Amino acid sequence: MSAPIVEVRNLVKRYGDVVALDHFDLRIEPGEIFGLLGPNGSGKTTAINCILQLLTFDKGDICLFGEPMTPTRYDLKRKIGVVPQNVALFEELTVRENIDFFCALYVDDRRERARLVDEAIAFVGLEDYVKFRPRKLSGGLLRRLNIACGIAHKPRLAFFDEPTVAVDPQSRNAILEGIRRMNAQGCTVVYTSHYMEEVEEICSRIMIMDRGRSVAVGTNVELKALVGAGERIIVEVAALGDAVRGRLASLPHVRRVTYTEPELVVQCEQGGHNVGDVLGVLADAGCAVGRVYAEPPTLNDVFLEITGKELRD
Structure with a gap:
């Protein structure tokens, strides 16, 4: 078996009395798109900066x-390659000059660098903007330029930190598709985001961090199985009494019942007849039911189940 691209063992980082990383372990295999998730202050950025040797x-x-x-x-x-969350560009340089500057940190040969810059421009779709300076670009174009600067030298390992913050849906799709293409061409990707649907969409494995430690790691399916995340049943029903809610809560596989008129939400574990059981209770109680639908569990459900729902700084 080939060696992992990233292997971190027993990593500890303290800021005075604060333990930012508490015996943290991480292993990323070649060819993965690895999602790194966690609440604010969980240690994600500290871990990445230690891996990159930007922090002792x-x-x-x-x-x-x-x-x-x-x-x-x-x-x-x-x-x-590193694509930071905050756009890091030189305002006095054009799009091409910015990409060339960052590529020059890795590639000395000018001819080779010119080829790589052209490929990076085409990769993020900035061919029509090569002579523009950053202040003339929209937020989505700036994000794409930021990515081009970080990956022009064709890295084998790339870190993307919140690359789709505050961009329009078209730019978001272009960025995610670009990351997939990079991965298909042999680049291992570490991806951090607070947009759970993005991580669920593109990541082959996911780690959830909290308080400086890895608390769960696996595929999207494995994480959902780990916490028993089942479907969420939503029913429109008027004037639902406490007694009926109590009967719903006592059903097999039901974990939580919440009601804000007219919406009833029943959170269930995996079960074969959850929707039928819920509707049966409502029918027996003579409730007038409107729209009914069931949602499969999401990565966001798993994240909140593992890290809690309290606000973080």
């Missing part, structure tokens, strides 16, 4: 491409 840490081992990673392993760093 108190304890632990980090290997990239099967070799120990240190601050001076520039040979390994040349294989890595």
Whole structure:
């Protein structure tokens, strides 16, 4: 078996009395699109910065491409691309000049670099904007330029931190499709986002972090099975009394019942007759039922089940 692209063992990072990473472990295999999720302050950014050797840490081992990673392993760093959440560009340079500048950090040969810059421009669809400066670009175009600057040198491993924040649906789709193409061409991707539907859509495996530790890792299906996330049944029904709600809550597989007139929401574990059971109780009680539909569990349901619903700073 090939070595993992990223392997982190027993990583500890403290800021004074605050433990940002608490014996954190991570393993990412070649060819994955790996989703890294967690509430604010869970340690995601700290973990990535330690992996990239942008932060020192108190304890632990980090290997990239099967070799120990240190601050001076520039040979390994040349294989890595980083697309930060905050757009990092030079306002005085054009689109082409920005991409060329960042590519030059990895590629010395001008002829080779010119080819890579052209490919990066085409990859993110900025052919019509090569002479524009960043201040003339929309938010979606800026995001695409930010990506081109981070991946023009064709990294084997790329970190994307919230790449679709505040962009329109067309730009979002273009960015996600570009990440898929990169992955299909052999790039392993680490993807962080607060948009659960994106992670559910493109990631082959997902880790949920909380309080500096990995609390769950697996495929989308495995994570849902881990917490027993079943379907959510939504029924429009008027004037639902406490007694009926109590009967619903006592049904097999029912985990939670909430009611805000006229919407009844019944959260269930996996079961073969959940919808029929709920409607049976309502029919026996003589309730007038309107629209009924069932939603499969989402990654957002899993995330809240594991990390809780309380607000984070």
